[in-house]
Amino acid sequence: MKTKDDMAWKVLNSKYISKEPWFTVRKEKVELPNGNTIDSYYVLEYPDxxxxxxxxxxxxxxxxxxxxxxxxxxxxxxxxxxxxxxxxxxxxxxxxxxxxxxxxxxxxxxxxxxxxxxxxxxxxxxxxxxxxxxxxxxxxxxxxxxxxxxxxxxxxxxxxxxxxxxxxxxxxxxxxxxxxxxxxxxxxx
Missing domain, CATH: 3.90.79.10 (Nucleoside Triphosphate Pyrophosphohydrolase)
Structure with missing residues (x-):
């Protein structure tokens, strides 16, 4: 059973900027637990x-x-x-x-x-x-x-x-x- 991570960031919005077989990237706006936001955070999606x-x-x-x-x-x-x-x-x-x-x-x-x-x-x-x-x-x-x-x-x-x-x-x-x-x-x- 997964427990809630008290340091997890809240995703305010998310959009894919590339969906290629070897280059899938999404840009997210996130809010940190302390209330600060990062407007452009990039996440690369890969298979294991x-x-x-x-x-x-x-x-x-x-x-x-x-x-x-x-x-x-x-x-x-x-x-x-x-x-x-x-x-x-x-x-x-x-x-x-x-x-x-x-x-x-x-x-x-x-x-x-x-x-x-x-x-x-x-x-x-x-x-x-x-x-x-x-x-x-x-x-x-x-x-x-x-x-x-x-x-x-x-x-x-x-x-x-x-x-x-x-x-x-x-x-x-x-x-x-x-x-x-x-x-x-x-x-x-």
Whole structure:
């Protein structure tokens, strides 16, 4: 049961300024609990997303390299994608994305964490999964808009990429750092 949020903003009016498949934005006038108003507050609507830390039976980490036009650079990323309406759950979406983009599947899966891309402006969540003992079961089936190189990396190579700021996608770096923190022996603070 959801309880009332005593810090919630009151929406005074709302209108869509764009309703495109990958750019749905609404402009709202909102009132804060202290009575102040914000005349132009923009909210980006997206479906939920997934990403996967996938590790093969022989201990290799499955990464993708692809060009990202926003930053105009090629980056290392986890396998990731959108939760499609026909998928029964974020887990099904993650398994589908891994198979489509890399050709890997099976293994043991667990939800590692759930993060928000930006709770101030985005409506969606990202479900981050850990999949171990995955295996190559097919060739990738990329969409027309995807140009992905799959690379298998060692744990040390992944750590080096993280430490060197070569994994710039925050929603990918966060679960990787959590995974590293969980598998590193605690030495106390």
């Amino acid at each position: 997303w997934v990403n996967v830390i996938a590790i093969t039976k022989d201990g290799k980490y499955i990464f993708e390299r692809q060009y990202r036009h926003g930053l105009q650079c090629t980056s290392y990323e986890l396998c990731a994608g959108v939760c499609e309406k026909e998928d029964e759950s974020p887990l099904i979406s993650a398994q589908r994305e891994l198979l489509e983009e890399t050709g890997y599947g099976n293994g043991e899966w667990e939800e590692l964490m759930v993060v928000s891309p930006n709770p101030g402006t985005h409506t969606n969540l990202t479900y981050c999964y850990l999949a171990v003992n995955v295996e190559k079961i097919s060739e990738p089936h990329l969409e027309e808009t995807e140009d992905i190189q799959v690379e298998l990396l060692t744990f040390e190579e992944v750590k080096k990429l993280l430490i060197g700021n070569k994994i710039t996608q925050a929603q990918h770096a966060a679960p990787l750092w959590k995974y590293i923190a969980l598998r590193t022996p605690k030495k106390g603070f």
